[in-house]
Amino acid sequence: MKVTLEKDVMENNDRAAEFNRKLFQKTGTLVINIMSSPGAGKTTILEKTVRALSGQYRISVIEGDIATERDADRIRSAGTRAVQIATEGECHLDPRMIAKVLPEIDLDETDILFIENVGNLVCPSEFDLGQTHKVVVLSTPEGNDKIPKYPLMFHVTELALINKTDLIPYVPFDLDQARKDLQAINPESRLMPVSARSGQGFDDWLNWIKEARQACLKP
Amino acid sequence: MHEMGLMEDALQMVSKDAAGHGMKSVEKVSLIVGDLSNVLPDALRFAFDAFRKTGEIPGIGGQARLEIIREPGKARCAVCGKEYEPNEYLALCPDCGMPFGVVISGETFRIESYEGS
Numbered sequence: 311m312k313v314t315l316e317k318d319v320m321e322n323n324d325r326a327a328e329f330n331r332k333l334f335q336k337t338g339t340l341v342i343n344i345m346s347s348p349g350a351g352k353t354t355i356l357e358k359t360v361r362a363l364s365g366q367y368r369i370s371v372i373e374g375d376i377a378t379e380r381d382a383d384r385i386r387s388a389g390t391r392a393v394q395i396a397t398e399g400e401c402h403l404d405p406r407m408i409a410k411v412l413p414e415i416d417l418d419e420t421d422i423l424f425i426e427n428v429g430n431l432v433c434p435s436e437f438d439l440g441q442t443h444k445v446v447v448l449s450t451p452e453g454n455d456k457i458p459k460y461p462l463m464f465h466v467t468e469l470a471l472i473n474k475t476d477l478i479p480y481v482p483f484d485l486d487q488a489r490k491d492l493q494a495i496n497p498e499s500r501l502m503p504v505s506a507r508s509g510q511g512f513d514d515w516l517n518w519i520k521e522a523r524q525a526c527l528k529p
Numbered sequence: 530m531h532e533m534g535l536m537e538d539a540l541q542m543v544s545k546d547a548a549g550h551g552m553k554s555v556e557k558v559s560l561i562v563g564d565l566s567n568v569l570p571d572a573l574r575f576a577f578d579a580f581r582k583t584g585e586i587p588g589i590g591g592q593a594r595l596e597i598i599r600e601p602g603k604a605r606c607a608v609c610g611k612e613y614e615p616n617e618y619l620a621l622c623p624d625c626g627m628p629f630g631v632v633i634s635g636e637t638f639r640i641e642s643y644e645g646s
Contacts, residue, residue, distance in 0.1 A: 314642045315546060319539045321559070404530055433531045436567050462567060494621075494628045 311490065311493070323437060326405035330412070330440025337417040340526045342519070343439050344449035345463065347456070348429030351473040353381045355447060355515075360390040362516055363502055367421040367523065372411060374403040374428045381426065402433035404438055422523060431456065435463040443522055449474040450483035451515040455492040464495045469502060471515060476505040532568055535638070536576035540586045543643050547588050555596045555645040564602035565615070565635035573597065588645065600633030 318324070334341045344351050353373075360369050371380040371392040382394035393411050405427065408480060408528065425441060427434040446467040447455055451474060457464050464470060470492055472485065485503065492501050502518070504511035539560065547555050558577070562568055576638040578596040584590050605630050606622035613622060621628055 311550065311552065311646060312642055312644045315543070315552060315640045316642075317542055317640045319535055319542070319638050319640060321542075322538055400531070400534060404534070426550065434568075436531065497629060 323405055326409050327438040327440040330405055330408055333412065333417060334423070334440060334442065337420070339417050339420050339423050340519070340523045340528050341423045341439075341443075342365040342446045343425045343427060343434075343441035344447060345427040345431070345434045345444065345467070346429060346449070347431045350429070350447045350449040350452065351435070351490050352426050352429070352447055353384055355471065355473060355504070356426060357384055357388045357514070358506050358509075359424070359519070360385065360388050362512070363394050363422070363519065364389055368419055370415045370420045370423050370463040372403075372408065372415070372423065372425045374407075374426060376400070376428060380408070397428060401428055401430050402437055403427050403439060404437050408439050414505065422519065431460040432442075435460075435466050442526060443468055445471060446470045447471045447473050448488075450477050451481045453482065454484045454491065457488055457495065461495045464492055464499060467499060469500050469518065472501060472503045473506055475503045475510055476508040506519060531625050532572035533576045533579070535568060536573055536580060537586070539640055540577075540589050542640060543586045544586050547643065547645050550645075552588060552645040553591060555588045555643055557644040558589075558595060559596040559598060559641045559643065561598045561600050561637050561641050563600040563637040564633035565632060566600075566638040570597045570599070581607050582615045599642065600635055600637050602632070604632050605628035606630050622634055 382392040385392035
């Protein structure tokens with residue numbers, strides 16, 4: 311017996327992402343899914359971000375890693391609620407993993423939820439978590455060629471934070487070329503140079519978050 | 530290796546549907562995999578083989594076969610209208626060199642059908 315199913319394999323993921331998205335919209339929570347390769351500085355950016363914004367906003371963080379609670383501990387040390395997801399081998403977060411931990415987060419009491427994805431420039435780009443915005447972090451030591459080499463990640467994100475700009479004098483990173491490559495892959499995306507360590511450009515990032523939060527409140 | 534998780538999803542869907550049709554064993558699963566779907570056919574075959582051997586998904590056992598039907602990637606140039614096979618998402622039109630080609634085919638990742646008894 312042959313059965314024609316014609317079912318999208320991502321259907322369950324899409325459904326879970328929609329479920330998450332509706333919850334976030336209901337509570338008016340801004341949800342930012344932050345992705346990058348390992349070591350680009352996601353956690354350091356988040357530590358600095360929650361320290362800068364926790365006076366104005368109620369912030370929660372979901373940390374995704376293959377193993378350990380280390381990143382959640384770092385965020386908690388910065389004074390913010392953090393839930394760790396240990397994916398135990400999976401190279402990305404999927405929307406069902408997010409849905410599972412949402413009961414641990416009081417969304418009604420959360421203005422901004424940051425989701426730090428598993429460090430990987432490939433797989434996380436394929437999974438919609440139901441977030442409001444997707445952001446990618448690329449650090450200068452990785453080289454500007456990662457934009458055309460990992461095009462999907464830069465195609466699906468709306469903001470590319472170029473981190474560790476304080477290292478530009480010491481590493482070969484061509485900011486102009488990065489802008490051109492990003493424009494070719496995703497003309498809608500914005501490139502923003504920052505340094506989580508020196509604080510250079512960080513106000514632009516904080517303002518971007520504030521504007522995004524404001525947009526979440528509009529009907 | 531996200532193909533492992535996706536293959537598990539696909540086989541669970543097939544398993545559930547087959548049980549609904551009163552089937553005990555699935556002999557063949559046909560998937561359509563687009564060139565731009567970011568799923569690797571070899572990794573899918575590897576994952577399928579693993580699930581087939583462990584038999585952990587009801588109805589999917591040692592007898593099951595996997596068919597992968599390729600869907601070629603195609604984009605249409607937003608400026609001159611030419612259809613071409615894009616190189617991932619850096620889709621430059623081979624005629625006029627314009628970026629921003631619109632993907633019109635190749636993103637599918639779907640269970641087309643299955644056979645069993």
